[in-house]
Amino acid sequence: MNDTFTLRILRGTPDAQYWEEFELKRERGLNIVSALMAIQKEPVNKEGHKTTPVAWEAGCLEEVCGSCSMLINGRPRQACTALIENLIAEESSAIITVTPFSKFPLIKDLVVDRTALFEALKRVKAWISTDGTWDTKESGAKIAPEVQESLYVLSTCMTCGCCSEGCPQVNDHSIFMGPAPISQIRLFNAHPTGAFQKSERLREALGEEGIAGCGNAQNCAKVCPKKIPLTESLALIGREATKQAIRDFLSLPDAPR
Template structure:
């Protein structure tokens, strides 16, 4: 394993531990997958444990596939296949996010060798707790997408007719926007955030904390030449209840973001912009 100088310290440390585990993992071993299950909203939850066989390169997805093909618990009880959300399986769609050994991350990029390197080790899977459970590990993240509407996370173009090219942009600006734009709406930052909590009442969504992902998107579009036409609208939303001032500065978000997006920097930038926006509104009387 070569070192990864491009990673920030917390990610480099995790990569180092993972690599050490991987180096001692033996293919063909049996490990346990412990899953926090629930048949649907309002139904009781339960733990179920499955024994699985690990091959080189096995990840949480391939273990769940193994369980689906033979849904029998470790103590021999017949059960139903575990339900989970997934898509691309290469950590670019965000679908398969769940809480693994207590921390939210994508299950596709979670290699069993990294987490359960020894015979008989256990890996624990739970649904994210900040969103309502649909079934088992599948949660409903509608609120996350709703919050993108709150900050008008789009460029207000005049339509799809041919109107020439967009604004030119410096490579530095592109590199900064690109990183912000790799947010795959997975919800890790929200799961880790003490200010973002489960809110089943949809009518309360517009006044509850909007989350780091949406604040970052507001910054992304405020920094685009055409996107900034909606800057005032975005800052109005982010100055109101549930906006950037609800951030408790725990800084958990930036540590769990799988795409290494500088979320706390975005929160700081938007925080300053909201203050300036409030002053200029006060002085201009608008």
């Protein structure tokens, strides 16, 4: 077994991207983030030339924050949990290719701007509003354990953007917000307090920016690292948003909570 591997990285800024290769030692437990840290410590490329450290983002280092997401051997995933040995075994190759996400504006090297995703979360009010009337010393509204269980997986979304990266409908010509914010509508509408804003959220899911932008290709659910049932969320919110549109058209009261 060769005791080194090559990390082939697409670097640069939007106007000037280029490939740079680094040769690194294979070590037990090494992942892409630790490989990038090793380059940061000693930024010398495969040709032996001193170079600039690679720019990338990371936070939690345990697949919770989503900030280290990138394309690794073409697959959207988190660098902090992508083990070098597994990647070599998966591809039967000691050359690992790392590129920034292509569906978000590039800032530099592996860093992209995921503002669009966060702005979509704001539009769909991906939070529970409290109006100050709750007595915080008392427990809030009860949620049945089986409902809690079904909602838990939705709450694990880390806004990593892998689903948008894998979705053919998210591209330069579309205004589709992507599946993650739509799945968050499902989560917050199912909460007894969140349901007070159910209709507002469903209205945001209407149109090309929302559910109409989805082409039902189902790639999103396949690439989600948290195995969130995105296609189920899209179908459910699609039905509820349509009912909301009918209620609005007929000037009926908002959706029941």
